[in-house]
Amino acid sequence: MGVASRDSVRVRGFDLTSQLLGTITFGEMVFLELRGRLPRAEESRVIDAVLVAFVEHGMMATNLAARLTYVGAPEGLQAAVAAGLCGAGDVFLGAIEASAKMLHDGVASGGDPREVAREIVDTYRARKGRIPGLGHPVHSDGDPRTRRLFEIADEVGSAREHVALVRAIEAEAATQFGRLLPINADGACAALVCDLGFSWQIARGFAVIARCVGLVGHLYEEIQSPTARPLWRHIEELYRYKDPT
Amino acid sequence: MGVASRDSVRVRGFDLTSQLLGTITFGEMVFLELRGRLPRAEESRVIDAVLVAFVEHGMMATNLAARLTYVGAPEGLQAAVAAGLCGAGDVFLGAIEASAKMLHDGVASGGDPREVAREIVDTYRARKGRIPGLGHPVHSDGDPRTRRLFEIADEVGSAREHVALVRAIEAEAATQFGRLLPINADGACAALVCDLGFSWQIARGFAVIARCVGLVGHLYEEIQSPTARPLWRHIEELYRYKDPT
Amino acid sequence: MGVASRDSVRVRGFDLTSQLLGTITFGEMVFLELRGRLPRAEESRVIDAVLVAFVEHGMMATNLAARLTYVGAPEGLQAAVAAGLCGAGDVFLGAIEASAKMLHDGVASGGDPREVAREIVDTYRARKGRIPGLGHPVHSDGDPRTRRLFEIADEVGSAREHVALVRAIEAEAATQFGRLLPINADGACAALVCDLGFSWQIARGFAVIARCVGLVGHLYEEIQSPTARPLWRHIEELYRYKDPT
Amino acid sequence: MGVASRDSVRVRGFDLTSQLLGTITFGEMVFLELRGRLPRAEESRVIDAVLVAFVEHGMMATNLAARLTYVGAPEGLQAAVAAGLCGAGDVFLGAIEASAKMLHDGVASGGDPREVAREIVDTYRARKGRIPGLGHPVHSDGDPRTRRLFEIADEVGSAREHVALVRAIEAEAATQFGRLLPINADGACAALVCDLGFSWQIARGFAVIARCVGLVGHLYEEIQSPTARPLWRHIEELYRYKDPT
Numbered sequence: 001m002g003v004a005s006r007d008s009v010r011v012r013g014f015d016l017t018s019q020l021l022g023t024i025t026f027g028e029m030v031f032l033e034l035r036g037r038l039p040r041a042e043e044s045r046v047i048d049a050v051l052v053a054f055v056e057h058g059m060m061a062t063n064l065a066a067r068l069t070y071v072g073a074p075e076g077l078q079a080a081v082a083a084g085l086c087g088a089g090d091v092f093l094g095a096i097e098a099s100a101k102m103l104h105d106g107v108a109s110g111g112d113p114r115e116v117a118r119e120i121v122d123t124y125r126a127r128k129g130r131i132p133g134l135g136h137p138v139h140s141d142g143d144p145r146t147r148r149l150f151e152i153a154d155e156v157g158s159a160r161e162h163v164a165l166v167r168a169i170e171a172e173a174a175t176q177f178g179r180l181l182p183i184n185a186d187g188a189c190a191a192l193v194c195d196l197g198f199s200w201q202i203a204r205g206f207a208v209i210a211r212c213v214g215l216v217g218h219l220y221e222e223i224q225s226p227t228a229r230p231l232w233r234h235i236e237e238l239y240r241y242k243d244p245t
Numbered sequence: 246m247g248v249a250s251r252d253s254v255r256v257r258g259f260d261l262t263s264q265l266l267g268t269i270t271f272g273e274m275v276f277l278e279l280r281g282r283l284p285r286a287e288e289s290r291v292i293d294a295v296l297v298a299f300v301e302h303g304m305m306a307t308n309l310a311a312r313l314t315y316v317g318a319p320e321g322l323q324a325a326v327a328a329g330l331c332g333a334g335d336v337f338l339g340a341i342e343a344s345a346k347m348l349h350d351g352v353a354s355g356g357d358p359r360e361v362a363r364e365i366v367d368t369y370r371a372r373k374g375r376i377p378g379l380g381h382p383v384h385s386d387g388d389p390r391t392r393r394l395f396e397i398a399d400e401v402g403s404a405r406e407h408v409a410l411v412r413a414i415e416a417e418a419a420t421q422f423g424r425l426l427p428i429n430a431d432g433a434c435a436a437l438v439c440d441l442g443f444s445w446q447i448a449r450g451f452a453v454i455a456r457c458v459g460l461v462g463h464l465y466e467e468i469q470s471p472t473a474r475p476l477w478r479h480i481e482e483l484y485r486y487k488d489p490t
Numbered sequence: 491m492g493v494a495s496r497d498s499v500r501v502r503g504f505d506l507t508s509q510l511l512g513t514i515t516f517g518e519m520v521f522l523e524l525r526g527r528l529p530r531a532e533e534s535r536v537i538d539a540v541l542v543a544f545v546e547h548g549m550m551a552t553n554l555a556a557r558l559t560y561v562g563a564p565e566g567l568q569a570a571v572a573a574g575l576c577g578a579g580d581v582f583l584g585a586i587e588a589s590a591k592m593l594h595d596g597v598a599s600g601g602d603p604r605e606v607a608r609e610i611v612d613t614y615r616a617r618k619g620r621i622p623g624l625g626h627p628v629h630s631d632g633d634p635r636t637r638r639l640f641e642i643a644d645e646v647g648s649a650r651e652h653v654a655l656v657r658a659i660e661a662e663a664a665t666q667f668g669r670l671l672p673i674n675a676d677g678a679c680a681a682l683v684c685d686l687g688f689s690w691q692i693a694r695g696f697a698v699i700a701r702c703v704g705l706v707g708h709l710y711e712e713i714q715s716p717t718a719r720p721l722w723r724h725i726e727e728l729y730r731y732k733d734p735t
Numbered sequence: 736m737g738v739a740s741r742d743s744v745r746v747r748g749f750d751l752t753s754q755l756l757g758t759i760t761f762g763e764m765v766f767l768e769l770r771g772r773l774p775r776a777e778e779s780r781v782i783d784a785v786l787v788a789f790v791e792h793g794m795m796a797t798n799l800a801a802r803l804t805y806v807g808a809p810e811g812l813q814a815a816v817a818a819g820l821c822g823a824g825d826v827f828l829g830a831i832e833a834s835a836k837m838l839h840d841g842v843a844s845g846g847d848p849r850e851v852a853r854e855i856v857d858t859y860r861a862r863k864g865r866i867p868g869l870g871h872p873v874h875s876d877g878d879p880r881t882r883r884l885f886e887i888a889d890e891v892g893s894a895r896e897h898v899a900l901v902r903a904i905e906a907e908a909a910t911q912f913g914r915l916l917p918i919n920a921d922g923a924c925a926a927l928v929c930d931l932g933f934s935w936q937i938a939r940g941f942a943v944i945a946r947c948v949g950l951v952g953h954l955y956e957e958i959q960s961p962t963a964r965p966l967w968r969h970i971e972e973l974y975r976y977k978d979p980t
Contacts, residue, residue, distance in 0.1 A: 001462065002301035003730055004383050009390060011301045017393040022400075026272035026296040033300050033462035051271040055278050056247035056256045059974040061803045061967045065818055068800040073824025076334050078453050079569050082327040083800055083818035086576065089321050089808025138249050145254060148262040155267075201468050205461040208323050212457035216450040217246065217278035223446050232796045235966065239794040240493055248975055304729040306722045310558040310573055313551045318579025324814050328555055328573035331821065334563020476725065477551045484549040485738055491952065492791035494873050499880060501791045507883040512890075516762035516786040523790050523952035541761040545768050546737035546746045566824050568943050572817040579811050628739050635744060638752040645757075691958050695951040698813050702947035706940040707736065707768035713936050 001033070012036050027051060030209060034202065042156030043196055047206075049152050050189045053145050054210030056217065062087040063218040067228035070219055077219055084215040085208060093204050099133030099190035100200035103162045106169075107194070113161070117168035121176050133166060133187020134173055142180070146188040153192055162194040246278070257281050272296060275454060279447065287401035288441055292451075294397050295434045298390050299455030301462065307332040308463040312473035315464055322464055329460040330453060338449050344378030344435035345445035348407040351414075352439070358406070362413035366421050378411060378432020379418055387425070391433040398437055407439040491523070502526050517541060520699060524692065532646035533686055537696075539642050540679045543635050544700030546707065552577040553708040557718035560709055567709055574705040575698065583694045589623030589680035590690035593652045596659075597684070603651070607658035611666050623656060623677020624663055632670070636678040643682055652684040736768070747771050762786060765944060769937065777891035778931055782941075784887050785924045788880050789945030791952065797822040798953040802963035805954055812954055819950040820943065828939050834868030834925035835938035838897045841904075842929070848896070852903035856911050868901060868922020869908055877915070881923040888927055897929040 002011045009016040012032050020029065024038065027048040031039040039047060057063075066084030073079050106116045124131045136143050153159040166187050173181045183191075190203050222228055247256045254261040257277050265274065269283065272293040276284040284292060302308075311329030318324050351361040369376045381388050398404040411432050418426045428436075435448050467473055492501045499506040502522050510519065514528065517538040521529040529537060547553075556574030563569050596606045614621045626633050643649040656677050663671045673681075680693050712718055737746045744751040747767050755764065759773065762783040766774035774782060792798075801819030808814050841851045859866045871878050888894040901922050908916045918926075925938050957963055 001466065002303040004303075006383060007386065007389055016298070017389045020297055021294045021390065021393045022290070022397040024293075024297060025270050026275065026293045027270050029297045029300050030271065030458050033458055034465050045267070048269075048271045049266050052265055052269060052274045053261070055274050058247040058249075059967075059971045061806045061963070064967055064970060065800040065803040068796045068803070069818065069822035071796045072822035072827045073566065073569075075825045076338075076563065076566065076569070077447075077449050078330045078333040078338060079563075079566070079572070079821040079824065081453050081457075082330040082569070082572070083804065083821040085323045085327040085330070086814040086818040086821075087804035087807035088323045089814065090810045092807045093321075093323060138251060141252065144252055144262045145266065148266045152267040199465075199468065202322075202461070202465045204322050205326075205465060208326050209458055209461055212326075213275050213278055213454055216447070216454055220279050220444075220447045220450060221246065223444065228796070231970065232794075232799055235799060236794045304722075304726045306558045306561045306718070309722060309725060310555040313555040313558070314573065314577035316551045317577035317581045318811065318814075320580045321808065321811065321814070324576040324579065324808075324811070324817070327814070327817070328559065328576040331569040331573040331576075332559035332562035334569065335565045337562045473551070477549075477554060480554060480721065481549045491956065492793040494793075496873060497876060497879055506788070507879045510787055511784045511880065511883045512780070512887040514783075514787060515760050516765065516783045517760050519787045519790050520761065520948050523948055524955050535757070538759075538761045539756050542755055542759060542764045543751070545764050548737040548739075566828075567937075567939050568820045568823040568828060571940075571943050571947075572820040575813045575817040575820070578813045583811075583813060628741060631742060634742055634752045635756065638756045642757040689955075689958065692812075692951070692955045694812050695816075695955060698816050699948055699951055702816075703765050703768055703944055706937070706944055710769050710934075710937045710940060711736065713934065 014038075034198070034205070042158050045156050046153055046158050046192055046196060049149055050192055050206055051210045051213075053149065053185055053189065054207045055214045057214065059218075060092070060214075062092065062211065063215060064228070066215050066219060067222045068232055070222055071228050071232060077216070080219055081212060081215045084218075085212065088208060088211055093207050095132045095184075095186040096190050096207055097200065097204040099166070099187045100194055100203035102132055103165050103191055103194055104200040106165050107161045113165050113168040114172070116165060117172040120169055121172045125176060131169065131173060131181065133190055134170060134181040134183060136182060136184045139182065139184070140180075142182040143184045143188070145185040146183045149185070149188045149192060153195070158192070158195055160195040162191040166191040279443070279450070287403050290401050291398055291403050291437055291441060294394055295437055295451055296455045296458075298394065298430055298434065299452045300459045302459065304463075305337070305459075307337065307456065308460060309473070311460050311464060312467045313477055315467055316473050316477060322461070325464055326457060326460045329463075330457065333453060333456055338452050340377045340429070340431040341435050341452050342445065342449040344411070344432045345439055345448035347377055348410050348436055348439055349445040351410050352406045358410050358413040359417070361410060362417040365414055366417045370421060376414065376418060376426065378435055379415060379426040379428060381427060381429045384427065384429070385425075387427040388429045388433070390430040391428045394430070394433045394437060398440070403437070403440055405440040407436040411436040524688070524695070532648050535646050536643055536648050536682055536686060539639055540682055540696055541700045541703075543639065543675055543679065544697045545704045547704065549708075550582070550704075552582065552701065553705060554718070556705050556709060557712045558722055560712055561718050561722060567706070570709055571702060571705045574708075575702065578698060578701055583697050585622045585674070585676040586680050586697050587690065587694040589656070589677045590684055590693035592622055593655050593681055593684055594690040596655050597651045603655050603658040604662070606655060607662040610659055611662045615666060621659065621663060621671065623680055624660060624671040624673060626672060626674045629672065629674070630670075632672040633674045633678070635675040636673045639675070639678045639682060643685070648682070648685055650685040652681040656681040769933070769940070777893050780891050781888055781893050781927055781931060784884055785927055785941055786945045786948075788884065788920055788924065789942045790949045792949065794953075795827070795949075797827065797946065798950060799963070801950050801954060802957045803967055805957055806963050806967060812951070815954055816947060816950045819953075820947065823943060823946055828942050830867045830919070830921040831925050831942050832935065832939040834901070834922045835929055835935035837867055838900050838926055838929055839935040841900050842896045848900050848903040849907070851900060852907040855904055856907045860911060866904065866908060866916065868925055869905060869916040869918060871917060871919045874917065874919070875915075877917040878919045878923070880920040881918045884920070884923045884927060888930070893927070893930055895930040897926040901926040 028044050031047050062084040065087050066080045069083035070080040170183050276292050307329040310332050311325045314328035315325040415428050518534050552574040555577050556570045559573035560570040660673050797819040800822050801815045804818035805815040905918050
């Protein structure tokens with residue numbers, strides 16, 4: 001995907017210095033690296049929005065784990081980021097992948113969106129499972145990120161079958177459950193990246209990239225004003241009382 | 246750094262949906278997440294270039310390790326990215342941090358750049374050490390990325406004391422060693438991010454973010470056309486002959 | 491679980507220096523750390539056997555990933571071990587956990603082992619799934635590790651319902667499929683640790699501990715006779731030809 | 736190092752089932768995996784003691800990071816262990832490696848232990864550095880683990896030049912600084928494993944193996960009585976007040 005020779009570096013078929021550096025944005029580079037071609041303007045705008053949406057979530061368990069890791073291994077920031085990513089598993093990133101797969105399979109089945117949506121909601125309801133990409137503990141009236149992400153997709157005209165399907169699923173779920181289970185940011189992003197032609201298998205990758213930025217941001221804050229060490233010492237002390245063996 | 250309420254999400258003091266999504270690029274978000282304020286246009290351009298420069302390096306050892314990790318743990322992409330980042334240690338990312346520290350300390354000493362450069366080169370020469378950020382095994386006549394990165398910094402007027410110092414070090418090293426030891430991309434990026442006001446301690450973080458994108462790109466290629474499993478099986482076989490116990 | 495004071499260290503209720511160091515083996519310590527009490531002699535013998543069985547598997551993908559990680563981050567062995575563990579996911583360690591859960595649920599159902607075994611085999615057969623803990627690509631006539639592990643459990647009298655159930659499942663599968671699908675080492679270990687009273691949720695943990703030893707062993711070999719760097723360089727070169735952009 | 740055929744598995748030249756399973760302890764397997772031969776009884780006793788000494792340290796930052804990782808990625812225990820190991824860096828495991836290197840270099844220099852010790856203490860004192868392996872914040876009168884570990888080594892007769900040197904360094908430091916800087920467990924283990932013929936480069940590996948057991952132990956406790964999620968939620972809340980943007 002990239003090759004260096006004496007006086008040039010080629011990346012995905014482009015000359016890095018004359019064609020990419022200073023010419024494309026970082027978001028466009030993300031697209032190029034994943035797709036092997038530069039994005040069109042509308043694709044670029046959607047990818048930027050998706051990535052921006054997932055960077056920062058406050059003091060997530062993963063950010064806290066990364067800060068604690070940095071306490072023990074300050075010699076290499078990358079290991080603390082790695083530790084943080086290890087915790088970006090099914091509980092935090094599972095829904096985006098599960099949504100993407102559900103939407104992919106639904107679209108691939110070729111049926112009418114409303115029919116497909118009914119089958120999907122029926123299926124999850126039958127096994128009393130949560131529909132991935134729907135519902136939010138805090139944003140119960142609708143996830144504000146979803147509204148804005150779909151607005152952007154509509155503006156640039158990138159929304160297609162996957163967005164249509166997730167909207168149909170939201171409507172069907174509202175009917176069947178009698179209350180709004182709003183499309184959350186995971187569901188919205190899943191639909192958007194699938195509509196851009198990405199495989200459902202890489203949907204989680206966008207969240208991983210964005211969270212990596214968040215982890216570096218939290219570690220920079222930790223470097224500038226350390227909080228993890230006193231926090232850890234406090235918890236260590238509490239734990240000792242609980243378990244005085 | 247980020248807080249969600251019923252109908253809004255705030256990130257670093259901004260309303261995510263009305264002020265950031267669809268408004269800023271991913272590169273600007275990286276800056277915001279690290280600095281707590283939005284970048285000016287010239288800062289944004291430099292950060293984009295630095296990040297774009299470090300995304301793709303071909304089949305690095307870290308990319309290979311990530312692909313092999315994915316063979317055993319395809320259920321969670323993030324763990325393969327984490328494994329790849331674990332290998333982005335001193336051999337691959339040490340120079341950017343060491344450069345940034347050297348340039349920071351040199352600038353902080355307050356001396357004339359040429360004097361400071363002389364002392365730095367003297368010191369490394371005396372301990373027969375390599376000057377971090379100088380020299381490249383392939384780009385012996387000058388790293389094309391450096392030329393372009395400095396061109397961009399000059400265009401937007403972001404180059405300051407750290408760029409001046411690394412250039413002085415390159416000149417001094419050429420005099421003392423009698424041959425060009427060109428500023429490489431690590432040295433260039435270190436100077437650029439320090440000139441933007443980032444601490445030397447986070448210089449490595451930019452490379453970590455960029456490489457995370459590269460890792461996701463390699464894993465997406467691995468998902469679409471798997472190469473790590475046959476490669477591993479081949480090596481396993483070779484190793485068995487070498488070690489027939 | 492452990493506390494240090496001025497002149498003693500207590501671990502899980504024991505004085506580390508007077509009661510554990512020089513008194514118990516490392517295998518006994520593993521048991522103590524997980525269970526909060528010392529093992530009886532027969533428990534200790536089974537745990538040692540389980541752990542010994544999973545240490546070394548040749549040039550596994552995880553060992554290769556760890557060696558490649560060490561190439562880039564030789565400053566901290568632990569990160570290379572961490573990278574290796576990241577790949578010890580569902581493909582390599584999923585079966586031990588899935589077996590343990592299957593056996594736990596089967597025993598917990600309280601039915602007759604042969605009945606339960608029939609239901610289990612029926613279920614997997616209906617969904618055309620592989621029964622976890624059964625079958626081996628190389629050891630088609632029976633996994634020699636299983637024979638030996640069960641022999642040890644029988645000698646010390648530690649085999650109980652979970653071993654009985656996995657044997658019943660093997661018999662039932664042979665009947666239904668008309669050929670031997672031998673209990674493999676994953677299935678054997680799952681049964682043994684469940685019979686010792688461990689939760690199915692920690693079964694994978696024994697493999698993690700054993701593989702950690704294997705990873706350190708491979709890294710020590712790598713330190714003494716480096717093979718990962720030339721291997722990586724070779725693959726990098728091959729990949730460049732394949733992808734000459 | 737290991738090979739499987741149809742009816743046997745060979746590990747490091749031994750037949751796994753007939754020669755190792757049920758025959759050797761886990762500690763002996765650790766030795767075999769690292770050294771390629773079985774330990775003698777006295778070596779086995781020392782290795783067991785070293786490993787037992789490093790398993791449990793209470794609610795270490797690494798254990799806490801692993802528990803937080805498990806909150807987000809309960810589907811694969813190994814990733815939480817990996818995250819924990821990422822934090823076992825220079826702050827926690829640096830001293831054992833630095834001690835081992837210092838002792839190795841000192842012994843390799845071939846001088847009289849007291850002379851070598853003087854030079855070492857002089858050197859560290861001159862650069863106002865801490866002597867690795869000496870001193871302990873809690874065990875100021877002597878680390879009880881060291882006393883016991885050296886007692887075991889003396890009993891079995893495994894203590895040689897590295898133990899002699901670290902004792903000479905402790906004595907010299909006491910003279911130069913006018914107070915006891917006791918050999919701590921890191922210094923003791925470094926000396927013991929070097930005396931057994933292990934390279935200083937793998938000294939840290941013993942701590943990695945032992946801590947891996949500790950991590951699995953903490954995760955098992957976390958599985959049985961979850962504490963990380965409420966703890967994280969509490970910290971998230973606190974952090975929100977501190978940073979109300």
